[in-house]
Amino acid sequence: MITLTVNQVRHTVDVDPSTPLLYVLRNQLQLNGAKFGCGLGQCGACTVIVGDEPVFSCLLPVAACGERAVRTIEGLGSLEHPGPLQRAFIEQQAAQCGYCIAGMVMRAQALLERVSAPTDEQIRQHLQPNLCRCGTHMRIVAAIRQAASDASAQRAAAGVQS
Incomplete structure (x- = not known):
């Protein structure tokens, strides 16, 4: 079990610690803003902020987030109230x-x-x-x-x- 905070909400997910953060965001948490582009960290479509750094979520194992907060596009605003x-x-x-x-x-x-x-x-x-x-x-x-x-x-x- 991995616990992480995404967009100020704490989540516990049952995934292999080496699972890329992108897959956890999209598949377990249903946050589909970050996109799968290349899977190699070469396009940036999967960029999220972990701590205060932009990262390629396709390359970052979910366990590497540790206690650092994760922010996705969904955390900046909504369709009705964009940031x-x-x-x-x-x-x-x-x-x-x-x-x-x-x-x-x-x-x-x-x-x-x-x-x-x-x-x-x-x-x-x-x-x-x-x-x-x-x-x-x-x-x-x-x-x-x-x-x-x-x-x-x-x-x-x-x-x-x-």
Whole structure:
């Protein structure tokens, strides 16, 4: 039995400890946002945040999560109430086929949690491990810039310094 916290909910699953986190998320927990793309850690469609790091969940054995919290795209918002980064991706029409988007959003979320106002170069460098075959990279970068700008405006309105 493996116990892990996903999107602030504690779960106990009966799986082999070497089972990739992706399979536990999708098959046991019915969280289908993270996608199986390549199974080799080369595309990023399966990216989730473990602790505060974006990881390829297709490569990470579930036992390696330990006590670190796992966050998936489902933990950022919902269809009815998308989170700020999800909303920016929608407004910038950053998804075409949509297969890579959950992984892109999760990798971008990890960046924005570390760097409140990343440069375009920082965004591009941070997203480099994730692939988008549709070529919406410019809209993805624009969405991340928008989310950072929106968060900065909210902090300013609340009188909080970044």
